[in-house]
Each structure stands twice: as structure tokens, then as C-alpha cells.
Amino acid sequence: MTGTADPLALLVVDAANVVGSVPDGWWRDRRGAAEKLRDRLAARAADGGPQVAPGALEPPLAGPPEVVLVVEGAARGVAPVPGVRVVSADGSGDDGIVAEVSGRAPGRRCVVVTADRELRERVGALGAETVGPRSLLP
Template sequence: MTIIPVQPGEPRRPDGPRDPGDAWVVAESGERYWGRFGAAGVLAFDPERGVLLQHRVGWSHFGGTWGIPGGALHEGESARDGALREAQEEAGIPDGALRARFASVLDLRIWSYTTVVADVVSSFEPVISDPESLALEWVPVDQVDQRPLHPGFGAAWPALHALLSVRPAVVVDAANVVGSVPDGWWKDRVGAAERLRERLSTWTARGVVAPGLGVGADLWYPPVSMVVEGAAREIADAVDERVEIVRASGAGDDAIVSETRRLRDGGFSVTAVTSDRGLRARLEELGAQVQSSGWLLERLG
């Protein structure tokens, strides 16, 4: 593997400072891949308008083809953060307009490319905000393969297309999870619930690798419903929009069943977390996959 930095005069982001990640990685066979630390891009999905595609300028790699906004990662930057940053830089996507759902990784060992599929949660019109785009268009899903696609995106599109209908979500029985570890939680139930909330926020933000949350993707960023009861209902709402605090007005088990049913009816595939056998049976009747509290705690690390 050889690293070739951007050369003077090479048309790469002339409007800003050069980042150490802006370099070509060259394989022994001679193929060149953009991004010293790998690269990432966003496939923005709007159920009504389709997916956002970028018509690549002629001087870019595979210029003239259609792909997704993306580019080289910065050193130490996560693929999710880098993909969203690049989407903002290349398509003018506003803050908060997208919510990452899953990521698919092409790992060539010497280099990797991560496609982050993100749902549009606030409608926007893309804006060509750097010189790498000839056009930005919302393309209906069934018309994507009619465009001359970037070879990498074209190879990935069938699998990505199939996953657009997969929507995992997680419902957590907070009392059961907190109560499974004898760490003094009974002295401060609100504090124990807050600690679990923060761990769940970190878990879903960095990407989840877990059975039961969908197939075909390398990482999922599922929304989490954390159901609290009793004194723990005094917990503050999560800052991270991916973790929602659901306060049980009555029995906690009934609130967990109700939240699972709501998500199921909304088209989500639900993984519920509890070690309560009676509750497990009720949740499985709704079609949810049920995992134990230990399963979750192991993944929270």
C-alpha cells in the first residue's frame, strides 16, 4: 500500500485547507482509493421522494457517474460522523435533517468505505455547496439503477435497496436491566436509571452489532425506548434523540407491551430487553424478539 497526498494543482476542495485524510491509498495492484483513513458517504432516504444522488463532476474519481455525497474521513473520525459531515459539505444538508439508520462497510483491509443510510426527519432541498457536484437530485428508488452509477455504489445498491424496508427498534425494561446488577441501585433509582440512559445513548450512537436487529448491515443505529417505572420516572429526558424515555403511568410491564405494540404497528422490527419470563411471553406474542438483560449489559460494555 502506498499513500499519495493530493498534488499541487489537483482539483480537490480548493476553497478550504487540506486535511491529512485527503490522500490516495494505492494498492499493490495499482488501484487508487480516496481517503488515507478511509471514506464514507450518506444515502439519504425520503419515503416520498426517494434517495438523494449526486452527479459527479468530470474531474472527480469516476466523474460523470451518479453516486452519493461522501468523501475522505478525518483522522479519528467515526464513519457515521464523517459521512454526515461530508453530506453537509457537498449537499448543504441542514443539521438535524437526517437520522442514521444503518451502515454498510466495504472493507478492503488497506482501505474501507462506509455507506451510512439515513432517514430524512426534516424535509430539505439539497444545495450544491462545493465543486464536486454537477447536480443533486431526489431519485425514486425504483429508478436508481436506470442512472449510470458509480461502480462502487452500483455494486452496493441492490443490498442497500433491500434494507430500506428494515427498521429495527429496541425497547428496554429499565427496571429489570438496572435490577440485574447489585451495585446499590436501590439507594438512588433515578441515578441508576440516568446511568443506563447514558450507556444506551453511547451504544446506539456508535452503532450496534447484534443479532435480532436486522440482517445485511454491519452496524445499526436503532431508536431505543427506555421504559421506566416507580421512582425512576423522575429521570430527565435523554439529550440524544435516539433514546426516548417512556414513563409508565401504571404497571411497567403493561407500558413495555404498549410501547412494543406501538412500534410494531409503526413498521418497526422490535427487539425487547427483559429477563422477566411472563413479560417475555407477552412480547413474543406481539412478534418481538426478546433478549435478556445480560445480553444488553454485555453489549453496553
């Protein structure tokens, strides 16, 4: 499948958790850190390459996924860019992620990127797979 997204693949990224996994001063500019993550995801989407490290998923995604970045708090209002849909959670980011997972089409493969144990359990109960923040490719 070259140049087209796998219609069954949805990659939902927990922005706060992924940004918070690297102690690089993100807490001084949460919105800027979310935009940097968004841009990194968009660059990977533009080159058509995988978003998730080889071996992190079994089986691997069949093609480039639809990427959804869920932001919350001070990062709300981050604009979408080609290749990355941005969802500003009304309440908690976890609830926004659960809504994205539960709202997907029946049978659509879904992978959530987070290290949050409770969130992993919540989305797992909805049939989503999970990988940690370090599984995202640079």
C-alpha cells in the same frame, strides 16, 4: 447503512429489570441507576455501534435501532437524551413496554431487553423478539 437508524428496528429496554440484574446498590437510587443506564445506551447510540451483543439476535439488527427506555416507580421522570427516548410508565413498567410494542408500526422489527419471563411471553405474542439484560453491550 451508515449513521442512520434502521427504520424497522425498535429496541425497548426494561429499565427496572436491566438495572435490577446487577447488584450494585441500585436500590438506594433507582432514578440515578436508570439515568446511568440511559447514558450508557446514549453513548452506544452516539457512536453508531450495536446496542446488542453479536450473536444475541439472529439476524442481527441491520443498523442502529431507535432506543426506548421504559422506566417506572421511583425512576419516573428520567429525561430523554439524544439517542434514547424515555417513557415513564403510568402504571407498571411491563404494561408500558407492552404499549410500546403494540404501538409500533406494522412490520417494524422490535426487540425487548428483559429477563422477565411473563413480559417475554406478552411481547412475544405481539411479535417482538427478546434478549436478556446481559445482551446489552457496555
